[in-house]
Amino acid sequence: MADRGRPKGASGEESRALLLEKAAEEFAQSGYHETKVSSIVKKASLSQPSFYLYFKNKEAIFEELEDIFRLRIVEFAKKSRLQPDLEFSTAKERITYGLKSLLEFLSKNPNLTRIGFYISTRADEVKIQLISQIKENLDFEVNAGYFRKGLDTQIVAECLIGMIERLTFSKLLTEQKEPKEIADAIVDLLLYGMLE
Incomplete structure (x- = not known):
């Protein structure tokens, strides 16, 4: 039947x-x-x-959506770690590619993104987990010689998540900017700063 x-x-x-x-x-x-x-x-x-x-109930399906978002986004963060011995230009391309891939996921899953970043009561936990993973990546990359010694990797990780969260809300989900445009702008700012 x-x-x-x-x-x-x-x-x-x-x-x-x-x-x-x-x-x-x-x-x-x-x-x-x-x-x-x-x-x-x-x-x-x-x-x-x-x-x-x-x-079981509405709470169960919502929690599953929260978990799907968390697992997927943390996986992007884990995969973004630079491997040793890349040329600087290759490292920049690799960083941009990793960030673009994450932003594409957020863009292609706007409802899941709204839940995971903004609606969920566990959104802060997800961001803390992301910051922790990015800091771990950055610590590895500092030791590998990609970034300067003494870099405050906690501040950089928190800034990066803040930028991703804000630009996802203001530019990506509103379709004002494409994932690659945002990734290029973030990487350019973080690697080269604002001075002429």
Whole structure:
């Protein structure tokens, strides 16, 4: 017997993924408190019993969205560490590429980004975890000779996350700037400063 709440031909995995997608839309647009399970299932063209096959309640689906965001964004930070013995021009390209990839993820997942960076009560924890990972990367890169000794890597990591968060909100999600434009501007500022 087919599940009546599931779109015809949809598998359980597809239904679950659809619920996550529509929940992300609802939470991003309406906020946590205003979002109802009924509005999520209506957008997904599924039944409420179908929702409860996959998620215990609204809190459970929201927490999963928070976890997806956190895991993905921290993975970008981990992958961005420079490996030893790169030429400076290659290092700059590698830094820009890593930042652009992160910004592309944020841009392609605006609802998840709004949840993870702005709506979630755990958003500060995610940012602290990101700052910690970036600081760890920078400490490694200072020791590898990419950046000057004595660099306050904690300040740099916090500044970078502040820039990413702010520019994501003001330029990226509003589609005023492309990920590459923002990545180029941030890397140029951090590597070369503002003096002529």
